Amino acid sequence: MTLNKTHKNSAFKIPKDYFETFDVAFFNELELKKQVKKTGYKTPDGYLDKFNVSIPKGSKGSNLRKLNKKYSFYISGIAAALVLLFMFSLPSKEAQEISLESIENYLINEEYQSDVLENLLLFEDLNEISILELSYSEVENYIFQNASIETLLID
Amino acid sequence: MQDEAKLLTQLKLDDSKELAFKTLVKHYKERLYWHIRKIVISHDDADDVLQNTFIKIFRNIDKFKGDSKLYTWMYRIATNESITFLNSKAKRNQVSNETLNENALQNLVADVYFEGDEIQLKLQKAIAQLPRTQQLVFNMRYFDTIKYKDMSEILETSEGALKASYHIAVKKIKAYLNAH
Numbered sequence: 664m665t666l667n668k669t670h671k672n673s674a675f676k677i678p679k680d681y682f683e684t685f686d687v688a689f690f691n692e693l694e695l696k697k698q699v700k701k702t703g704y705k706t707p708d709g710y711l712d713k714f715n716v717s718i719p720k721g722s723k724g725s726n727l728r729k730l731n732k733k734y735s736f737y738i739s740g741i742a743a744a745l746v747l748l749f750m751f752s753l754p755s756k757e758a759q760e761i762s763l764e765s766i767e768n769y770l771i772n773e774e775y776q777s778d779v780l781e782n783l784l785l786f787e788d789l790n791e792i793s794i795l796e797l798s799y800s801e802v803e804n805y806i807f808q809n810a811s812i813e814t815l816l817i818d
Numbered sequence: 819m820q821d822e823a824k825l826l827t828q829l830k831l832d833d834s835k836e837l838a839f840k841t842l843v844k845h846y847k848e849r850l851y852w853h854i855r856k857i858v859i860s861h862d863d864a865d866d867v868l869q870n871t872f873i874k875i876f877r878n879i880d881k882f883k884g885d886s887k888l889y890t891w892m893y894r895i896a897t898n899e900s901i902t903f904l905n906s907k908a909k910r911n912q913v914s915n916e917t918l919n920e921n922a923l924q925n926l927v928a929d930v931y932f933e934g935d936e937i938q939l940k941l942q943k944a945i946a947q948l949p950r951t952q953q954l955v956f957n958m959r960y961f962d963t964i965k966y967k968d969m970s971e972i973l974e975t976s977e978g979a980l981k982a983s984y985h986i987a988v989k990k991i992k993a994y995l996n997a998h
Contacts, residue, residue: 678978688985692960695992699941702961703934704855710865714847716839716872 822888829879839876846889847872849962850896856957857900859922859942861931867903871896890971893964897954897972919946937995944994948987955980956987 828838850871855864874895882891908918923943926932934942945953954973958964959980966977973980 684985688988691985691988691992695960695988695995698995699937701934701938702856702942703932703938704852704859704861705931705933706851706861707931710861711848711851714843714851714868716843716869716876718839718873718876 826879826882826884826888835879839879842875843872846892849889850892853893853958853962854896854900856961857897857954858904859919859926860929863903863907867896867899870903871899874899886971887968890968893968893972894974901950915950940995940998941991943998944991947994948990951975952983952987952990955983956991959984960988 825838825841828834829842847868851864851868854867854871855861858864858867871892875892878895882888904915904918908915911918913921923946926934926939926942932939945956948956951973955969958969958972959966964972966980969975969980970977975983
């Protein structure tokens with residue numbers, strides 16, 4: 664049985680153009696490895712042998728900042744509003760940067776309870792949260808991992 | 819590493835966690851270091867990121883569900899920590915990631931922890947021309963010979979896409995080396 668007849672009878676398939684591209688890719692890599700195989704990086708003498716990890720004290724568990732449920736709702740709500748504002752407020756196909764003033768105006772115009780925002784700044788527990796140290800990406804990640812948008816929308 | 823399941827159990831128990839963690843560090847520090855180093859380039863930066871990576875592993879080991887291999891989970895943390903580190907460094911220095919990378923490569927010539935010859939230096943410059951994901955794929959496949967299946971778990975990308983990315987990267991690097 665010839666090779667052609669063999670592969671026509673089998674039920675196996677291959678990706679499109681596999682044989683056409685195989686040798687090109689294979690020989691490209693082979694030729695590159697003939698020229699250079701290693702990165703050239705090195706470490707200080709004994710670095711890896713002596714390497715040790717200093718776990719900060721009190722780090723028994725997760726370092727994820729556990730937001731108090733009460734405040735997490737408010738913080739998540741504000742962050743979600745900002746995300747939604749960004750998503751739905753773009754007037755044209757080109758993305759525009761939203762100025763701080765626009766965000767502030769939005770919060771004011773949407774009648775966010777200023778006392779709610781003030782309270783967020785007064786409660787002592789906020790010292791543990793250290794809001795100012797939370798980056799936008801940390802808050803965003805928290806929202807996407809721990810809440811659904813529907814529960815965050817404030818009526 | 820033998821008996822990963824046993825190590826994982828010990829890592830999740832308060833009594834045995836610290837000792838198990840030391841074992842983990844001992845077995846994986848070298849692999850993670852070189853993975854990180856190829857991303858951040860400088861030894862000092864790699865040292866920082868390696869510390870951060872292991873701290874993050876220690877703090878989050880309870881959350882590891884075992885739906886991937888332990889080492890691919892750790893590699894993913896190392897990759898993300900490296901990228902976060904570079905993004906923060908670029909922001910602190912008020913430069914783009916590309917500029918940061920260019921500066922790092924320029925410093926490589928005088929770097930005491932780089933013993934590469936001219937072709938190895940050119941290779942690093944060639945790699946730096948690639949988009950970030952292609953850089954990761956190339957380094958992991960070419961130098962670390964990581965299987966596409968494992969790479970797929972680390973980068974959360976399909977094996978097919980990774981293979982294509984790798985072959986494109988090799989082609990571009992070859993072209994760069996031939997042109998320079």
